[in-house]
Amino acid sequence: MKEEANLFDYVYVLVKWRRLIGVSVLVVSALTAVVSLLLPQEWKSSTTLVPPEEEFDQMGLGMLLNNAMPLNIGGLGGQQPSAERLVTLIKSRRVLGAMVDRFGLVAEYGAAYREQAIDMLDDRVEEELGRDGTLKIEVRGATPEQAAQLANALAQELDAVNREYKQRQARALRAFLETRMTLVRGELEVGGQEMQHFQEAYGLxxxxxxxxxxxxxxxxxxxxxxxxxxxxxxxxxxxxxxxxxxxxxxxxxxxxxxxxxxxxxxxxxxxxxxxxxxxxxxxxPPLQALPELGFQYTKLGLDLKVKEEIIRFLGTKLEEAKYKEALNTPTLQVLDEAVPPKFRSAPRRALMVLVGAACSLVLSVVLAFALESFGQAGDRHQQQLKAIRGLLRRDQ
Structure with missing residues (x-):
């Protein structure tokens, strides 16, 4: 019976304060709807890219590059995955700055200066690296067309920067190989002269x-x-x-x-x-000197053969590096091109109104019970005051 009475008490409070609860929910929902209408709309569009396979690793230069090449270009051996490098490039100020200049985002975002517009665009760009190596780029724009154009332009700029990056790699590799070729040719010439002098000295x-x-x-x-x-x-x-x-x-x-x-x-x-x-x-030479001279002769001949093989190897790789340097084809394959979205990504008005209504409902119910509790406490206090006054009058 006590639980039933408590339940009726709760229902009584809700019914008693129903106008407060209803008005609160309606007012908050209306205000939330108005705010959602005033918020700027955002549209999200995405494109999916397939990074290129690393090709320099197949050249067999990993150990050579890491030990000898300057300017930290040992990464030409393919040590850094292409997709991870693209994630770094897409957040670079060069790529984002090109988008800011191309679409006039400084004025559109109301930014005070170009760097601020770059940071604001950075907040609107999201990238996701898939397990299969694909790169997904999502861009939020003020209109569906702008979101799609930004995503596609970002992919194009990323390809251009990555292409230039690879050409710089090939240029650095070519310069290194040419320097190495010159050095080995000099060593081969010196070794040939040593072999000639050795043969002339001992009649070999x-x-x-x-x-x-x-x-x-x-x-x-x-x-x-x-x-x-x-x-x-x-x-x-x-x-x-x-x-x-x-x-x-x-x-x-x-x-x-x-x-x-x-x-x-x-x-x-x-x-x-x-x-x-x-x-x-x-x-x-005499027979007794042949073992020692034979060892020296074989050593000199082996050094010459090794240097000849190195020159042949470097020559092949030099031609490959020249080809890579002159290559100017797209490095990224667009798997899914960005298209204008049909539904906006923000603000989510229905969700905002529902969340606002739910929060106002909870708060208004809590407020109703609090007011009811204070009202009951006030009634008890008034009854106690009347009883005290009656006792005082009786004593008089």
């Missing part, structure tokens, strides 16, 4: 062929020496010491031994020897 032309020829000559000299030593051994048993034939064979054996030492490098060479001249011109 074809190390493999000269080594094979030297081994063959040594083999023949050893065979001839063995043959003459056998012959000399026989003659020593048959002829006296001063015999002419024995002396001739002994001389041949001594000369063969001398030439063998020259070929193997055991003694210094003689400029009067025919074998020595043949050795220097055709056979190259």
């Amino acid at each position: 032309v074809d190390l493999e062929a000269q080594t094979a020829a030297a081994v063959e000559v040594v083999k023949n000299v050893v065979l001839a020496q063995v043959e003459q030593e056998v012959k000399l051994g026989v003659l020593r048993q048959q002829l006296a010491v001063g015999h002419e034939e024995r002396w001739l064979v002994e001389t041949e054996v001594d000369e063969l031994e001398k030439q063998l030492k020259i070929l193997t490098g055991d003694v210094e060479t003689s400029t009067d020897s025919t074998v020595t001249a043949l050795h220097r011109q055709a056979l190259g």
